[in-house]
Amino acid sequence: MRRFELVIFDWDGTLMNSVGRIVSSMQSAARQVARPVPAAEAVRNIVGLSLQEALPRLFGPLDEPAYQQLLQAYRQQYIHDDPTPTPLFAGVSQTLQQLAARGHLLAVATGKARAGLDRVLAETGFSQLFHASRGADEARSKPDPMMLEQLLAQLNVPLEQAVMVGDSCYDMEMAANLGMARIGVDWGVHDESVLNQFAPLAVISRMEALLELV
Known part of the structure:
Protein backbone atom coordinates (compact mmCIF):
# COMPACT_ATOMS: atom_id res chain seq x y z
CA MET A 1 0.00 0.00 0.00
CA SER A 18 27.12 16.03 -10.20
CA VAL A 19 28.53 17.77 -7.13
CA GLY A 20 32.15 17.23 -8.18
CA ARG A 21 31.48 18.89 -11.52
CA ILE A 22 29.67 21.78 -9.84
CA VAL A 23 32.69 22.34 -7.57
CA SER A 24 35.33 22.21 -10.29
CA SER A 25 33.23 24.31 -12.69
CA MET A 26 32.68 27.00 -10.07
CA GLN A 27 36.37 27.10 -9.20
CA SER A 28 37.34 27.33 -12.89
CA ALA A 29 34.79 30.09 -13.44
CA ALA A 30 36.29 32.09 -10.58
CA ARG A 31 39.76 31.81 -12.10
CA GLN A 32 38.41 32.79 -15.51
CA VAL A 33 36.94 36.07 -14.21
CA ALA A 34 39.81 36.76 -11.77
CA ARG A 35 37.81 36.21 -8.58
CA PRO A 36 39.14 34.47 -5.44
CA VAL A 37 38.69 30.73 -5.91
CA PRO A 38 36.24 29.34 -3.35
CA ALA A 39 37.15 26.23 -1.36
CA ALA A 40 35.55 22.99 -2.45
CA GLU A 41 33.59 22.73 0.80
CA ALA A 42 32.20 26.23 0.33
CA VAL A 43 30.92 25.31 -3.12
CA ARG A 44 29.45 22.04 -1.85
CA ASN A 45 27.52 23.99 0.76
CA ILE A 46 25.67 26.07 -1.85
CA VAL A 47 24.58 23.09 -3.97
CA GLY A 48 20.79 23.13 -4.04
CA LEU A 49 20.42 26.90 -3.97
CA SER A 50 19.61 28.90 -7.08
CA LEU A 51 22.66 30.53 -8.63
CA GLN A 52 21.11 33.90 -7.82
CA GLU A 53 21.41 32.96 -4.14
CA ALA A 54 24.59 30.90 -4.41
CA LEU A 55 26.95 33.27 -6.22
CA PRO A 56 26.72 36.12 -3.68
CA ARG A 57 27.24 33.62 -0.87
CA LEU A 58 30.46 32.47 -2.49
CA PHE A 59 31.80 35.76 -3.83
CA GLY A 60 30.17 38.49 -1.76
CA PRO A 61 27.94 41.29 -3.08
CA LEU A 62 27.84 41.39 -6.89
CA ASP A 63 26.50 44.10 -9.15
CA GLU A 64 24.58 42.92 -12.21
CA PRO A 65 27.53 42.93 -14.67
CA ALA A 66 29.73 40.99 -12.23
CA TYR A 67 26.93 38.52 -11.52
CA GLN A 68 26.30 37.93 -15.22
CA GLN A 69 30.02 37.49 -15.88
CA LEU A 70 30.30 34.81 -13.21
CA LEU A 71 27.06 33.17 -14.26
CA GLN A 72 28.09 32.86 -17.89
CA ALA A 73 31.57 31.61 -16.98
CA TYR A 74 30.10 28.96 -14.69
CA ARG A 75 27.56 27.80 -17.26
CA GLN A 76 30.25 27.58 -19.95
CA GLN A 77 32.40 25.46 -17.64
CA TYR A 78 29.61 23.18 -16.43
CA ILE A 79 27.88 22.58 -19.76
CA HIS A 80 30.79 22.60 -22.19
CA ASP A 81 34.30 22.68 -20.72
CA ASP A 82 34.45 20.63 -17.53
CA PRO A 83 35.03 16.91 -18.20
CA THR A 84 34.07 15.66 -14.71
CA PRO A 85 31.56 12.79 -15.16
Missing part, protein backbone atom coordinates in the same frame (compact mmCIF):
# COMPACT_ATOMS: atom_id res chain seq x y z
CA ARG A 2 1.37 3.42 -0.97
CA ARG A 3 2.14 5.75 1.89
CA PHE A 4 2.61 8.79 -0.35
CA GLU A 5 0.98 9.53 -3.68
CA LEU A 6 3.69 11.99 -4.75
CA VAL A 7 7.46 11.61 -4.35
CA ILE A 8 9.44 14.79 -5.06
CA PHE A 9 13.19 14.53 -5.69
CA ASP A 10 16.03 16.99 -5.61
CA TRP A 11 18.41 16.44 -8.54
CA ASP A 12 22.08 17.32 -7.88
CA GLY A 13 23.54 15.14 -5.13
CA THR A 14 20.34 13.10 -4.85
CA LEU A 15 19.71 11.52 -8.24
CA MET A 16 22.85 12.59 -10.11
CA ASN A 17 26.42 12.55 -8.86
CA THR A 86 28.01 13.19 -13.79
CA PRO A 87 26.59 9.65 -13.52
CA LEU A 88 23.35 8.75 -11.81
CA PHE A 89 23.82 7.33 -8.34
CA ALA A 90 23.53 3.57 -7.91
CA GLY A 91 19.97 2.31 -7.85
CA VAL A 92 18.37 5.55 -9.07
CA SER A 93 17.02 4.39 -12.41
CA GLN A 94 15.67 1.10 -11.07
CA THR A 95 14.07 2.74 -8.04
CA LEU A 96 12.36 5.43 -10.10
CA GLN A 97 11.01 2.80 -12.48
CA GLN A 98 9.66 0.75 -9.58
CA LEU A 99 8.03 3.77 -7.97
CA ALA A 100 6.35 4.66 -11.25
CA ALA A 101 5.19 1.07 -11.71
CA ARG A 102 3.62 1.16 -8.25
CA GLY A 103 1.57 4.17 -9.27
CA HIS A 104 3.44 6.98 -7.50
CA LEU A 105 3.51 10.40 -9.07
CA LEU A 106 7.13 11.58 -9.44
CA ALA A 107 8.40 15.16 -9.52
CA VAL A 108 11.64 17.16 -9.33
CA ALA A 109 12.35 20.30 -7.29
CA THR A 110 15.86 21.49 -8.06
CA GLY A 111 18.32 24.33 -7.80
CA LYS A 112 18.98 23.93 -11.52
CA ALA A 113 17.44 26.43 -13.91
CA ARG A 114 14.80 25.13 -16.32
CA ALA A 115 17.20 24.89 -19.27
CA GLY A 116 19.66 22.81 -17.25
CA LEU A 117 16.94 20.60 -15.84
CA ASP A 118 15.46 19.93 -19.28
CA ARG A 119 18.92 19.07 -20.57
CA VAL A 120 19.62 16.44 -17.89
CA LEU A 121 16.09 15.02 -18.09
CA ALA A 122 16.65 14.45 -21.80
CA GLU A 123 20.17 13.07 -21.31
CA THR A 124 19.00 10.53 -18.73
CA GLY A 125 15.83 9.59 -20.59
CA PHE A 126 13.73 10.60 -17.57
CA SER A 127 11.64 13.26 -19.33
CA GLN A 128 8.57 11.02 -19.48
CA LEU A 129 9.12 9.51 -16.03
CA PHE A 130 8.45 12.67 -14.04
CA HIS A 131 4.96 14.09 -13.97
CA ALA A 132 6.08 17.61 -13.07
CA SER A 133 9.22 19.58 -12.24
CA ARG A 134 10.34 22.97 -11.03
CA GLY A 135 13.66 24.71 -11.59
CA ALA A 136 15.24 27.51 -9.63
CA ASP A 137 14.21 30.18 -12.16
CA GLU A 138 10.53 29.24 -11.83
CA ALA A 139 10.13 29.82 -8.10
CA ARG A 140 11.90 31.32 -5.13
CA SER A 141 15.10 29.52 -4.13
CA LYS A 142 15.16 26.75 -1.57
CA PRO A 143 14.53 26.67 1.36
CA ASP A 144 11.45 28.72 0.45
CA PRO A 145 8.71 26.11 -0.17
CA MET A 146 7.28 27.81 -3.27
CA MET A 147 8.47 25.00 -5.58
CA LEU A 148 6.69 22.41 -3.48
CA GLU A 149 3.52 24.49 -3.31
CA GLN A 150 3.52 24.78 -7.10
CA LEU A 151 4.00 21.05 -7.61
CA LEU A 152 1.21 20.15 -5.19
CA ALA A 153 -1.14 22.54 -6.98
CA GLN A 154 -0.18 21.35 -10.46
CA LEU A 155 -0.63 17.67 -9.61
CA ASN A 156 -3.62 18.25 -7.30
CA VAL A 157 -2.05 16.29 -4.45
CA PRO A 158 -2.77 17.14 -0.79
CA LEU A 159 0.21 18.05 1.36
CA GLU A 160 -0.04 14.95 3.54
CA GLN A 161 0.24 12.71 0.46
CA ALA A 162 3.63 14.09 -0.65
CA VAL A 163 7.21 13.51 0.47
CA MET A 164 10.44 15.36 -0.41
CA VAL A 165 13.66 13.38 -0.97
CA GLY A 166 16.97 15.23 -0.93
CA ASP A 167 20.60 15.36 0.11
CA SER A 168 20.92 18.88 1.50
CA CYS A 169 19.74 20.92 4.43
CA TYR A 170 17.98 23.18 1.91
CA ASP A 171 15.80 20.29 0.74
CA MET A 172 14.92 19.27 4.27
CA GLU A 173 14.28 22.85 5.42
CA MET A 174 12.14 23.58 2.36
CA ALA A 175 9.88 20.62 3.13
CA ALA A 176 9.82 21.42 6.85
CA ASN A 177 8.78 25.01 6.08
CA LEU A 178 5.67 23.64 4.38
CA GLY A 179 5.05 20.82 6.84
CA MET A 180 5.80 18.20 4.17
CA ALA A 181 7.24 14.81 5.05
CA ARG A 182 10.90 14.45 4.08
CA ILE A 183 13.53 11.76 3.60
CA GLY A 184 17.25 12.49 3.48
CA VAL A 185 19.94 10.68 1.50
CA ASP A 186 23.46 10.54 2.88
CA TRP A 187 25.47 10.35 -0.36
CA GLY A 188 25.21 14.03 -1.34
CA VAL A 189 26.43 17.32 0.08
CA HIS A 190 25.28 17.07 3.71
CA ASP A 191 25.73 14.20 6.10
CA GLU A 192 23.18 12.54 8.35
CA SER A 193 23.88 14.80 11.32
CA VAL A 194 22.98 17.90 9.29
CA LEU A 195 19.91 16.33 7.68
CA ASN A 196 18.61 15.08 11.01
CA GLN A 197 18.32 18.66 12.27
CA PHE A 198 15.15 18.90 10.16
CA ALA A 199 13.49 15.76 11.56
CA PRO A 200 13.24 13.64 8.40
CA LEU A 201 11.30 10.38 8.43
CA ALA A 202 14.63 8.68 7.72
CA VAL A 203 18.08 9.23 6.24
CA ILE A 204 18.87 6.44 3.79
CA SER A 205 22.19 5.12 2.51
CA ARG A 206 20.83 3.24 -0.53
CA MET A 207 18.29 4.54 -3.03
CA GLU A 208 16.47 1.19 -2.98
CA ALA A 209 15.64 1.77 0.69
CA LEU A 210 13.19 4.43 -0.45
CA LEU A 211 10.84 1.71 -1.68
CA GLU A 212 10.21 0.61 1.89
CA LEU A 213 9.38 4.13 3.11
CA VAL A 214 7.00 5.59 0.54
Whole structure:
Protein backbone atom coordinates (compact mmCIF):
# COMPACT_ATOMS: atom_id res chain seq x y z
CA MET A 1 0.00 0.00 0.00
CA ARG A 2 1.37 3.42 -0.97
CA ARG A 3 2.14 5.75 1.89
CA PHE A 4 2.61 8.79 -0.35
CA GLU A 5 0.98 9.53 -3.68
CA LEU A 6 3.69 11.99 -4.75
CA VAL A 7 7.46 11.61 -4.35
CA ILE A 8 9.44 14.79 -5.06
CA PHE A 9 13.19 14.53 -5.69
CA ASP A 10 16.03 16.99 -5.61
CA TRP A 11 18.41 16.44 -8.54
CA ASP A 12 22.08 17.32 -7.88
CA GLY A 13 23.54 15.14 -5.13
CA THR A 14 20.34 13.10 -4.85
CA LEU A 15 19.71 11.52 -8.24
CA MET A 16 22.85 12.59 -10.11
CA ASN A 17 26.42 12.55 -8.86
CA SER A 18 27.12 16.03 -10.20
CA VAL A 19 28.53 17.77 -7.13
CA GLY A 20 32.15 17.23 -8.18
CA ARG A 21 31.48 18.89 -11.52
CA ILE A 22 29.67 21.78 -9.84
CA VAL A 23 32.69 22.34 -7.57
CA SER A 24 35.33 22.21 -10.29
CA SER A 25 33.23 24.31 -12.69
CA MET A 26 32.68 27.00 -10.07
CA GLN A 27 36.37 27.10 -9.20
CA SER A 28 37.34 27.33 -12.89
CA ALA A 29 34.79 30.09 -13.44
CA ALA A 30 36.29 32.09 -10.58
CA ARG A 31 39.76 31.81 -12.10
CA GLN A 32 38.41 32.79 -15.51
CA VAL A 33 36.94 36.07 -14.21
CA ALA A 34 39.81 36.76 -11.77
CA ARG A 35 37.81 36.21 -8.58
CA PRO A 36 39.14 34.47 -5.44
CA VAL A 37 38.69 30.73 -5.91
CA PRO A 38 36.24 29.34 -3.35
CA ALA A 39 37.15 26.23 -1.36
CA ALA A 40 35.55 22.99 -2.45
CA GLU A 41 33.59 22.73 0.80
CA ALA A 42 32.20 26.23 0.33
CA VAL A 43 30.92 25.31 -3.12
CA ARG A 44 29.45 22.04 -1.85
CA ASN A 45 27.52 23.99 0.76
CA ILE A 46 25.67 26.07 -1.85
CA VAL A 47 24.58 23.09 -3.97
CA GLY A 48 20.79 23.13 -4.04
CA LEU A 49 20.42 26.90 -3.97
CA SER A 50 19.61 28.90 -7.08
CA LEU A 51 22.66 30.53 -8.63
CA GLN A 52 21.11 33.90 -7.82
CA GLU A 53 21.41 32.96 -4.14
CA ALA A 54 24.59 30.90 -4.41
CA LEU A 55 26.95 33.27 -6.22
CA PRO A 56 26.72 36.12 -3.68
CA ARG A 57 27.24 33.62 -0.87
CA LEU A 58 30.46 32.47 -2.49
CA PHE A 59 31.80 35.76 -3.83
CA GLY A 60 30.17 38.49 -1.76
CA PRO A 61 27.94 41.29 -3.08
CA LEU A 62 27.84 41.39 -6.89
CA ASP A 63 26.50 44.10 -9.15
CA GLU A 64 24.58 42.92 -12.21
CA PRO A 65 27.53 42.93 -14.67
CA ALA A 66 29.73 40.99 -12.23
CA TYR A 67 26.93 38.52 -11.52
CA GLN A 68 26.30 37.93 -15.22
CA GLN A 69 30.02 37.49 -15.88
CA LEU A 70 30.30 34.81 -13.21
CA LEU A 71 27.06 33.17 -14.26
CA GLN A 72 28.09 32.86 -17.89
CA ALA A 73 31.57 31.61 -16.98
CA TYR A 74 30.10 28.96 -14.69
CA ARG A 75 27.56 27.80 -17.26
CA GLN A 76 30.25 27.58 -19.95
CA GLN A 77 32.40 25.46 -17.64
CA TYR A 78 29.61 23.18 -16.43
CA ILE A 79 27.88 22.58 -19.76
CA HIS A 80 30.79 22.60 -22.19
CA ASP A 81 34.30 22.68 -20.72
CA ASP A 82 34.45 20.63 -17.53
CA PRO A 83 35.03 16.91 -18.20
CA THR A 84 34.07 15.66 -14.71
CA PRO A 85 31.56 12.79 -15.16
CA THR A 86 28.01 13.19 -13.79
CA PRO A 87 26.59 9.65 -13.52
CA LEU A 88 23.35 8.75 -11.81
CA PHE A 89 23.82 7.33 -8.34
CA ALA A 90 23.53 3.57 -7.91
CA GLY A 91 19.97 2.31 -7.85
CA VAL A 92 18.37 5.55 -9.07
CA SER A 93 17.02 4.39 -12.41
CA GLN A 94 15.67 1.10 -11.07
CA THR A 95 14.07 2.74 -8.04
CA LEU A 96 12.36 5.43 -10.10
CA GLN A 97 11.01 2.80 -12.48
CA GLN A 98 9.66 0.75 -9.58
CA LEU A 99 8.03 3.77 -7.97
CA ALA A 100 6.35 4.66 -11.25
CA ALA A 101 5.19 1.07 -11.71
CA ARG A 102 3.62 1.16 -8.25
CA GLY A 103 1.57 4.17 -9.27
CA HIS A 104 3.44 6.98 -7.50
CA LEU A 105 3.51 10.40 -9.07
CA LEU A 106 7.13 11.58 -9.44
CA ALA A 107 8.40 15.16 -9.52
CA VAL A 108 11.64 17.16 -9.33
CA ALA A 109 12.35 20.30 -7.29
CA THR A 110 15.86 21.49 -8.06
CA GLY A 111 18.32 24.33 -7.80
CA LYS A 112 18.98 23.93 -11.52
CA ALA A 113 17.44 26.43 -13.91
CA ARG A 114 14.80 25.13 -16.32
CA ALA A 115 17.20 24.89 -19.27
CA GLY A 116 19.66 22.81 -17.25
CA LEU A 117 16.94 20.60 -15.84
CA ASP A 118 15.46 19.93 -19.28
CA ARG A 119 18.92 19.07 -20.57
CA VAL A 120 19.62 16.44 -17.89
CA LEU A 121 16.09 15.02 -18.09
CA ALA A 122 16.65 14.45 -21.80
CA GLU A 123 20.17 13.07 -21.31
CA THR A 124 19.00 10.53 -18.73
CA GLY A 125 15.83 9.59 -20.59
CA PHE A 126 13.73 10.60 -17.57
CA SER A 127 11.64 13.26 -19.33
CA GLN A 128 8.57 11.02 -19.48
CA LEU A 129 9.12 9.51 -16.03
CA PHE A 130 8.45 12.67 -14.04
CA HIS A 131 4.96 14.09 -13.97
CA ALA A 132 6.08 17.61 -13.07
CA SER A 133 9.22 19.58 -12.24
CA ARG A 134 10.34 22.97 -11.03
CA GLY A 135 13.66 24.71 -11.59
CA ALA A 136 15.24 27.51 -9.63
CA ASP A 137 14.21 30.18 -12.16
CA GLU A 138 10.53 29.24 -11.83
CA ALA A 139 10.13 29.82 -8.10
CA ARG A 140 11.90 31.32 -5.13
CA SER A 141 15.10 29.52 -4.13
CA LYS A 142 15.16 26.75 -1.57
CA PRO A 143 14.53 26.67 1.36
CA ASP A 144 11.45 28.72 0.45
CA PRO A 145 8.71 26.11 -0.17
CA MET A 146 7.28 27.81 -3.27
CA MET A 147 8.47 25.00 -5.58
CA LEU A 148 6.69 22.41 -3.48
CA GLU A 149 3.52 24.49 -3.31
CA GLN A 150 3.52 24.78 -7.10
CA LEU A 151 4.00 21.05 -7.61
CA LEU A 152 1.21 20.15 -5.19
CA ALA A 153 -1.14 22.54 -6.98
CA GLN A 154 -0.18 21.35 -10.46
CA LEU A 155 -0.63 17.67 -9.61
CA ASN A 156 -3.62 18.25 -7.30
CA VAL A 157 -2.05 16.29 -4.45
CA PRO A 158 -2.77 17.14 -0.79
CA LEU A 159 0.21 18.05 1.36
CA GLU A 160 -0.04 14.95 3.54
CA GLN A 161 0.24 12.71 0.46
CA ALA A 162 3.63 14.09 -0.65
CA VAL A 163 7.21 13.51 0.47
CA MET A 164 10.44 15.36 -0.41
CA VAL A 165 13.66 13.38 -0.97
CA GLY A 166 16.97 15.23 -0.93
CA ASP A 167 20.60 15.36 0.11
CA SER A 168 20.92 18.88 1.50
CA CYS A 169 19.74 20.92 4.43
CA TYR A 170 17.98 23.18 1.91
CA ASP A 171 15.80 20.29 0.74
CA MET A 172 14.92 19.27 4.27
CA GLU A 173 14.28 22.85 5.42
CA MET A 174 12.14 23.58 2.36
CA ALA A 175 9.88 20.62 3.13
CA ALA A 176 9.82 21.42 6.85
CA ASN A 177 8.78 25.01 6.08
CA LEU A 178 5.67 23.64 4.38
CA GLY A 179 5.05 20.82 6.84
CA MET A 180 5.80 18.20 4.17
CA ALA A 181 7.24 14.81 5.05
CA ARG A 182 10.90 14.45 4.08
CA ILE A 183 13.53 11.76 3.60
CA GLY A 184 17.25 12.49 3.48
CA VAL A 185 19.94 10.68 1.50
CA ASP A 186 23.46 10.54 2.88
CA TRP A 187 25.47 10.35 -0.36
CA GLY A 188 25.21 14.03 -1.34
CA VAL A 189 26.43 17.32 0.08
CA HIS A 190 25.28 17.07 3.71
CA ASP A 191 25.73 14.20 6.10
CA GLU A 192 23.18 12.54 8.35
CA SER A 193 23.88 14.80 11.32
CA VAL A 194 22.98 17.90 9.29
CA LEU A 195 19.91 16.33 7.68
CA ASN A 196 18.61 15.08 11.01
CA GLN A 197 18.32 18.66 12.27
CA PHE A 198 15.15 18.90 10.16
CA ALA A 199 13.49 15.76 11.56
CA PRO A 200 13.24 13.64 8.40
CA LEU A 201 11.30 10.38 8.43
CA ALA A 202 14.63 8.68 7.72
CA VAL A 203 18.08 9.23 6.24
CA ILE A 204 18.87 6.44 3.79
CA SER A 205 22.19 5.12 2.51
CA ARG A 206 20.83 3.24 -0.53
CA MET A 207 18.29 4.54 -3.03
CA GLU A 208 16.47 1.19 -2.98
CA ALA A 209 15.64 1.77 0.69
CA LEU A 210 13.19 4.43 -0.45
CA LEU A 211 10.84 1.71 -1.68
CA GLU A 212 10.21 0.61 1.89
CA LEU A 213 9.38 4.13 3.11
CA VAL A 214 7.00 5.59 0.54
